Amino acid sequence: MVLDVKLNRRNFLKIAGVAGAATFGLGFGEPIIKALAQGTDAARDEKWVSSVCIQCPAGCGTKVRVVNGKAVKIEGNPDHPYSNGKLCPKGYAGLQLLYDVDRIKSPMKRTNPNKGQNEDPKFMEVSWDEALNDIAARLNQTRNEGKSHTVAFLSGRNQGRAGSVWTTFTKLYGTPNNIGHSSICADASKKARLCMDGTDDYCAYDWDNCNYVLNFGGATLEAWRPTNLMLQKWAHMRRGRPVRAKQVMVDTRFSTTAIKADEWLPVKPGTDGALAMGISQVILTEGLWDRSFVGDFKTPGRKFISGETVANDDFEEKWTLGLIDYWNNVLINFTPAKAGEITGIPAEQIIRIAKEFATAKPSIAAGERGAGAHTNGTYNHMVIHGLNALVGSMFAQGGVMYQMGVPYASSSLKDDDYLDDIAKKVAADFKAHTLERIDEAKSDEWPLASNVYQNVPDNHAKGDPYKLSMMFTYYTNPLFSNPNPQRAWEGFKDVFMVETSSYLSETALYADYILPDAYYIERKQDMAVYASSGYPVTGFREQAVKPIYDNRDSIDVIIDLGKRMGGKMGEYFTLLGNHENMLREIAKGFEKTPGDNGVNGFDSWAEKGAWYKKPYIYRFSNGNFYEWDGAGYNKEMKKAEEEKEEMKDGKKVKTTTVKDPVKDKLLKTKSGKFEFRSSKLEGFTDKQKEILKSELKSPELYAYPHYEEPHFAGKEEGFPLHMSSPKMINHAEGRGANAQWLQERFGVVIGKAWTSWVELNPDKAEELGIKNGDEVWVESPIGKIKVMAVINPGNPPWLVVFPFEHGHWNYGKYAKGLGANPNEIIANLSAVISAQSATNATMVKVYRA
Amino acid sequence: MVRYGMVIDLDRCVGCAACAVACKAENSVTSSTPEDYKNRRLMEWNRVVTVFKGKFPNVSASIMPLICNHCEHPPCVKVCPVDATYKREDGLVLQRYERCIGCKYCMVACPYQQRFFNFYDQKKKYVERFEKEAEELKKENKNVPITYLEIPYHNPDVPSRISGIVEKCTFCRHRIDKAIAEGKKIGSPDGVEPACTQACPAKTRTFGDLDDPDSEVSRLLRSRRNYQLRADLGTEPQVYYLD
């Protein structure tokens, strides 16, 4: 499974001898490969083990160099198509996290029942058996009291089998509360796409063939995942091919991406949708839309005229739906001048960008959290995504697509067969909406949201819909990463908490039990990549070193806990066995579908560290959709009628069904088209519509992409400055503040390290009497925090930038007490529809401390 | 003759600093603490700096990776009183740690500030903190985790340093020497490369023999406008930048 390079003492001496000869005389007493010559026993057991990085969700394949049982280097896996032998800086830091002395070294039990920032948990070491038996007993008791739904599972990096194990555990136990933290990540763009083309996912992008990128708030060079691949593709688009692609960055701050882009559009915060609308209007009025995707006027050569309505009958749409309604209701008067007024970008520039974007094709309109983390974030992303349809980039060469799934074999063991009465009742109640999730995702308030993670503390505190009794956390830190986490500091005091982190996170400090996970280098796991390549890729994490402390892979721990629960649940988990069994089972799928690198089963997958299969199999071109037939995109995806003869009540009945492969596979909306008038939103129940509309300033436009005026916390109260809390390139998603290599160069652009800071525009700083390096208060309606001020000449005067990373109460000696956490002054606002946490929507004032 | 050099394409560089972290990992360079940072004791053989021009809205910035230039005429070598630093025949400017007396003359002489004084004995600095705990665990007959006894992740190919010496980028000489010993090809794109070059996701860096007209570095230097940092100083840096 792993490549063994054994260098025994004899071989070693030979090599050293040759080196000596080759380099002798270059300098007197030259110490030849001194390290190799050191020590009496130079015999080495050396191997490179395949693994997958975990510092961000990208899933880059790595190779871990293990010498005499110690991991001494992490490099990119050349056989993994996201890594290509490379890693972003975070990838290398895995070693320092693995060997962090401050990791939790064995299961811990809290002995101080009081919880709070200043409470010592008085942790006591316990055995795995003792911890798991006690937790199983508590879970069973809660269940027998009819309160199984009050147990919640909060998770973040739910990679590979972790996702399925948690899902099954909650299902069999009987709680709907399997809650991910995607809503404090980037759900706005996903839900925008769901509303328009029916796919609830991030996009994949054909960067290699794209000529023009219009990026709304996706930090390509810092935090947009998969970072490593984004960096590689950026350089490739710059210098790696004959035609250089143009990069236009729409960003509120002078980010690394803005610095390196060909053009930076410094929009006012929350107005990305307005800019995209201005651009959309120009594309239509200039007659630059893609006729093969969008369709055309029946009168050839006719264009849209600003201010003039168009009759639905005059235009024949092709793969879109509702364009004319979109024009008549939304775009008609939204001129570049109007977009300019709102965004601060001059109208002439908007017109030029729109023309370039629509003519330099293939073009991509992309974006992520910068545009999404506002109260209007979902609508912003709908307008942005609409641009891809207008220029015909959906599934086109050089355009956007969706990541294909990995053909894992499915398990013969079905969890549905192991539901007992309690579990069945909870599932039925949840379906009937007589029982809601604690975060109320899927309720009438949030029918499309995947998670409303940030509302859990409030809902629990209010007891609405109920109070939680127990909470498990896996790769998530609600006491740190939530907006206004103070709510969780208070709210979660009375919840029995089980934390699986191997680091003393804020959540761990509230835990009643800590079941420390094995670090990723210490465990086996599968990891399908974050969307980007289109074609399917999945990495394999082999165990490179044994756990250094008494840590266990959480997936095996949950399986173990399931066994100890007894009953049907116990039966299921006993049959499931262990994590490795699951991996061996899914890998059987590769026997039928071997990867391009020859991976055809568990062993070869574990050895090479990646399975992938090129190409992406769908393609829109010249007005039609095609599927890959092995040689080219030759198989047209046409609607076809299928006749079937069936026996019904003893009679032969003929049924005809229409098969629409485009609708089934690509444009998964009700209409099978790309919808500018969303049937998903129009399909809301009256109650759901009423709730949504009550949140909108333009309720009549609820089903359309449009610029919805954003709401800012603190604006009315006179807080004058916008605040952005971005992730830097060295930010390992809230889990890297203890890594020295990352902290030493945390502010690459700003030239600061080992702390946090707030960036101010130079004129604004002067106006406020603040100098570089001064201590300042940053105050919002939520509270104030002290931090160092740094002048960034590139940022606009209306914005301060306060990166998210520090302010840990613990997390090891390096992280503890370092800097401040901007979340502590961010109001808990959410974007409509997606429930994306609107972390860019709090306004502040800054003054000298 | 072989003359190793590097070409850094700033149009490709994305300012990610993967090179800097990979260098620290590869060369077992001392990690800093917040106190070290405050005391300007950061060891960065490889660093990435940003220089702003103008201010909003008329602003631009350049992001630049910096390493030792392995100068043809290295001022650092000239000033060293004990011959600790020297220029190897293949162009590498290297440091003999066992001869270095830590006088810091070379640090002053280097116009690029690419030399770093080692304030700590690496092993001691690390292990000291856990001595007591390790003793206690031993007394209790418990297993002492490896993290208490040594810096487990240090590259065994690169010797750990003692305090009071000066160190700097070696062009990853241990890789070059090993490649020579094993008869492997050296230089980008398909030969052995220094760690930073191999690590860079943007393929910003190209390493190779400047004397070989067919090498990738030579080809790049012929095809694009390039410059050296402060060429006017006469140091003749062997690291070239493309913009």
Ligand code: SF4
């Ligand atoms: S790794 Fe490459 S792209 Fe990143 S900063 Fe270094 S040279 Fe630039």
Ligand code: SF4
């Ligand atoms: S860059 Fe500085 S340390 Fe490197 S060779 Fe030149 S003078 Fe010496």
Ligand code: SF4
């Ligand atoms: S060549 Fe090696 S030692 Fe020099 S900066 Fe690059 S990685 Fe560091």
